[in-house]
Amino acid sequence: MADKIPPVQLSKSQFNLVGRSVVTLDDVSAPQISYLLRKARYISDHLPEVSQAAAGKILATLFYEPSTRTRLSFETAMLRLGGHVIGFAGAQNASVSKGESIADTLKTVANYADVVAIRHPKEGAALVASKSVDIPVINAGDGGHMHPTQTLADLATLQSRFSRITDLTIGLCGDLTFGRTVHSLIETLCRFGNVKFVLISPKELKMPQYVLDRIKASQSCTYEEVTDLTAVIGDLDALYMTRVQKERFFNEDDYLRLRDTYILDAAKLKLAKPTMAVLHPLPRVNEIATEVDSDPRAAYFEQVKNGMLMRMALMSSVLGVKLPGFAEDDTKEVRA
Amino acid sequence: MMEVTSISEGIIIDHVPAGTALKVLNYLHIDPTKATIALIMNTTSHRYGCKDIIKIQNSADVDLEVLGLVAPHATVDVVKDSRIVEKQKPRLPEHVTNVISCANPRCVTSSERDIDQLFHLSNPDTGEYRCDYCDEAAKL
Ligand SMILES: [Zn+2]
Numbered sequence: 511m512a513d514k515i516p517p518v519q520l521s522k523s524q525f526n527l528v529g530r531s532v533v534t535l536d537d538v539s540a541p542q543i544s545y546l547l548r549k550a551r552y553i554s555d556h557l558p559e560v561s562q563a564a565a566g567k568i569l570a571t572l573f574y575e576p577s578t579r580t581r582l583s584f585e586t587a588m589l590r591l592g593g594h595v596i597g598f599a600g601a602q603n604a605s606v607s608k609g610e611s612i613a614d615t616l617k618t619v620a621n622y623a624d625v626v627a628i629r630h631p632k633e634g635a636a637l638v639a640s641k642s643v644d645i646p647v648i649n650a651g652d653g654g655h656m657h658p659t660q661t662l663a664d665l666a667t668l669q670s671r672f673s674r675i676t677d678l679t680i681g682l683c684g685d686l687t688f689g690r691t692v693h694s695l696i697e698t699l700c701r702f703g704n705v706k707f708v709l710i711s712p713k714e715l716k717m718p719q720y721v722l723d724r725i726k727a728s729q730s731c732t733y734e735e736v737t738d739l740t741a742v743i744g745d746l747d748a749l750y751m752t753r754v755q756k757e758r759f760f761n762e763d764d765y766l767r768l769r770d771t772y773i774l775d776a777a778k779l780k781l782a783k784p785t786m787a788v789l790h791p792l793p794r795v796n797e798i799a800t801e802v803d804s805d806p807r808a809a810y811f812e813q814v815k816n817g818m819l820m821r822m823a824l825m826s827s828v829l830g831v832k833l834p835g836f837a838e839d840d841t842k843e844v845r846a
Numbered sequence: 847m848m849e850v851t852s853i854s855e856g857i858i859i860d861h862v863p864a865g866t867a868l869k870v871l872n873y874l875h876i877d878p879t880k881a882t883i884a885l886i887m888n889t890t891s892h893r894y895g896c897k898d899i900i901k902i903q904n905s906a907d908v909d910l911e912v913l914g915l916v917a918p919h920a921t922v923d924v925v926k927d928s929r930i931v932e933k934q935k936p937r938l939p940e941h942v943t944n945v946i947s948c949a950n951p952r953c954v955t956s957s958e959r960d961i962d963q964l965f966h967l968s969n970p971d972t973g974e975y976r977c978d979y980c981d982e983a984a985k986l
Binding site: 611612631632633634637652653654 | 950952953954955956957958959960961977978979980981982
């Protein structure tokens with residue numbers, strides 16, 4: 511289809527996310543992700559200039575389960591673009607408790623809002639929402655299934671620390687079996703290529719085979735599986751920590767024994783490169799000692815900011831609002 | 847091998863996964879109380895180990911797309927005048943709507959009313975289907 515579009519339009523259309531829903535990152539092409547990363551960077555440097563870009567637009571945050579962190583990020587992103595926010599949080603909402611279907615709620619809300627962010631405990635709820643209405647729907651987490659803007663935040667953090675998301679050695683540590691954020695991050699990085707993954711976990715919590723198959727299929731990406739964080743930490747450009755949850759273990763002894771192996775503290779950090787970035791999807795429990803927070807390598811609170819910036823980039827894109835001074839087409843900047 | 851009633855007109859569905867013949871008939875909307883059927887269950891096959899075979903008398907066709915979903919490695923022989931006149935393979939449709947239901951209790955299809963059950967072919971080599979909503983592999 512693309513070859514029928516005149517070449518002069520091609521680069522414009524390949525970034526065009528106007529009116530599009532984002533249920534998974536499969537809905538966003540690799541060039542579009544690069545575009546969003548560039549846009550988030552621009553927003554970071556030009557917050558006053560973009561502060562009225564979405565004036566008059568309304569975001570509805572439909573949070574069927576509480577996730578204050580994610581909801582605040584979406585709402586702040588919209589407010590920082592000059593738009594407004596409506597919505598509900600928790601299923602105490604009257605229509606939901608009366609058993610209204612997701613489709614009916616969305617058809618109602620679509621009369622009020624220009625874009626929706628939905629969080630729901632059921633897997634696939636965001637797809638149901640996006641199929642019900644014509645306005646863009648952004649998945650803000652559907653029951654541990656997909657959380658695309660978390661992955662965008664992770665990518666933006668790598669981009670801001672290294673000015674690239676390729677040619678990196680990235681360690682992923684902790685619960686690699688159930689941690690969907692690390693699966694999504696790996697799958698997305700594999701679309702760009704040239705990443706070496708170091709998968710650090712107890713044997714009980716290894717990376718699922720389908721994710722390993724995805725890495726193998728990517729040609730330029732490789733992986734190794736290890737159990738000892740201290741043995742590999744010195745090789746890493748970035749270290750993505752995840753929670754090791756007690757309920758994943760059959761007995762308390764295994765949990766206690768393994769938990770401490772996968773805690774990042776100042777002593778372990780001494781073995782790491784001075785430029786290594788430490789990421790974590792937050793909230794943390796105890797897998798990163800608070801003494802690490804003041805180390806310049808700690809990037810997890812930046813990740814929160816990058817999440818907001820990427821949500822600003824994404825919402826302005828699906829709404830089709832122009833950011834003053836932002837070059838939609840990268841190549842124009844080169845020519846200028 | 848055991849001797850089985852031959853049919854003169856109809857179809858033979860061979861290489862059905864062992865023990866699933868009744869389920870397959872159900873998905874094909876063939877009523878075992880009405881149609882004339884011979885079922886051979888858990889017989890041995892040198893290709894697949896254990897398998898089921900379904901013979902349906904006086905039936906002209908079978909939904910090859912539904913068969914692709916429930917028994918992708920099955921083969922279909924069309925029999926006329928006691929001879930196999932045609933061999934058919936199940937088709938693997940890219941998408942299937944309202945044929946099977948998602949078994950994942952965390953899936954939105956378990957709670958949302960009036961929702962279409964949608965599956966897509968996730969691996970053409972293995973004939974694996976996954977739920978469009980939650981990505982859980984199809985279970986029959
Ligand atoms: Zn499902």
